[in-house]
Amino acid sequence: MLSQKDNEMICRVGAGTPGGALMRRFWHPVCTSAQLPHPDCAPLRVRLLGENYVAFRDSAGSVGFLEELCMHRGASLALGRVEEGGIRCLYHGWKFSVSGDVMETPNHADPRYAARLKAPSFPVREAGGIVWAYVGPKELLPAFSRYAFMDVEPSHRVVLRVNVACNYLQLVEGGEDSSHVGVLHTNMARPGWKENEFTPNPDVVNPAALASNDLEPALKIEDTPFGFQYVALRKTADSQVRNARVVPFIVPYGRVIPAPAFLFTVLEVPEDDTHTSTYIVVHGDAPVTEAKIIELLGLNDPEYYDRKNCTFTASWADSFGQNRELMKENWSGLRGVEVEDATIGLSQGPLYDRSREHLVPADQAVVRVRRVLLESIKRVMENQQPPALGLDLRGVSACDRQLDEGAAWQDLLPSHRQTVAA
Known part of the structure; x- marks a missing residue:
């Protein structure tokens, strides 16, 4: 048997939990490559360790992994348009690259403003038919493990x-x-x-x-x-x-x-x-x-x-x-x-x-x-x-x-x- 305290420690994986801290040290599969079948395909809403993200494949075929909610007003990017090298929020048209760079802000078209911002994005690797991401502390990013x-x-x-x-x-x-x-x-x-x-x-x-x-x-x-x-x-x-x-x-x-x-x-x-x-x-x-x-x-x-x-x-x-x-x-x-x-x-x-x-x-x-x-x-x-x-x-x-x-x-x-x- 396992005590309830230890059971909770292993099973709970959300932010701020001991088990979640362990999980956030590793690279994780977040979707299969087949779920993002071609450049500019529909984005994919991903739930990982109790938090929501969006995965998308840009016009060049690269995969991005961002927090789901747009940094502007919190609309879901999983509903967004994937086009012209990025993902665009439907609400006000803000557009982000796979690395989180703010490419366009149509309702405030000052390029100096966009240049100061960056959407929360996460390291991504694609290998073995799987898209992998790391969502832990940036300073603790581990080497990518190959199978x-x-x-x-x-x-x-x-x-x-x-x-x-x-x-x-x-x-x-x-x-x-x-x-x-x-x-x-x-x-x-x-x-x-x-x-x-x-x-x-x-x-x-x-x-x-x-x-x-x-x-x-x-x-x-x-x-x-x-x-x-x-x-x-x-x-x-x-x-x-x-x-x-x-x-x-x-x-x-x-x-x-x-x-x-x-x-x-x-x-x-x-x-x-x-x-x-x-x-x-x-x-x-x-x-x-x-x-x-x-x-x-x-x-x-x-x-x-x-x-x-x-x-x-x-x-x-x-x-x-x-x-x-x-x-x-x-x-x-x-x-x-x-x-x-x-x-x-x-x-x-x-x-x-x-x-x-x-x-x-x-x-x-x-x-x-x-x-x-x-x-x-x-x-x-x-x-x-x-x-x-x-x-x-x-x-x-x-x-x-x-x-x-x-x-x-x-x-x-x-x-x-x-x-x-x-």
Whole structure:
């Protein structure tokens, strides 16, 4: 269990909160590149860490990230015109560049006045099909961290955003909980479960395709420069070999999940205390299509996912579309990895009270997530640098392999011990 005080400290991310101070030290995904598809396209209203912003792509293709409300009289720039190298407020026509320069003030056309002003703007990077921004203290701007998926061919990568109406930590903890994979995702993880027979799932793209039927994995955990890594060790038919599934936690909310032939990098970005933007990036050595990933995740049904607004739409109004009749053959009565994960996160409520839970050894990685975040918050409050900040994360990965008895599981991913500054 976690005390209510500590729970609040980790979960609350608004301005002026300890958790918000930690979050504001990092670069964050703020939208996918596809959400700003071409120069001078419609701007995008973005909620991040309890505050509102506007993202836009100017006439040259550069992306800007500004406070949402116009510095003149507070009208939303998300309603503005994107044209001629900037974004123009509808109210009085004030126009701003991607760097916040005031380009025009039509109702006070004195260029000396405009030259003295600058709209609140924030550093932006575009990489790996994602637009990233930094909204923390300017004097503490960290190096931009690169991930492995940023270096692959676009045809070998799929980037999705899924907005879920619950606190980010509920989704982070689900992703770091290896024991849930063989239960919640039973139909994909353990085909043949109805007949008490384990048949490996042949889908090389599916991250829930387990190589073992063991539902009580033994966990081992090691701290790393980026947070920690853990291994879930599952029994196999050979008593001298165990299946080793290694997953990292990247402060403040990242993880990499292994599929047989691909990797899923997942970033649970807090919009505010009760809303999260989940970014799922699938990459590998072979081409992969968005249609395949959308179907695998169960998001090809509009009952669950509004692709235009990137929103997970299922709710308690229809019990998340759960089919009780289907549960005779389908464990959850739901369909798709993300549908099952998002539904469980939402079922815990907007912000889960962890002081009431009862933990078991299989929850060790979940406990370590909380401890690392609390320690990271403490470091920021003491003006120290938190883990993962400014690191080159291209060597952070995951794997699901066989491990001989007595072999060191850390040797499966030696790069995790060699993570260095970007």
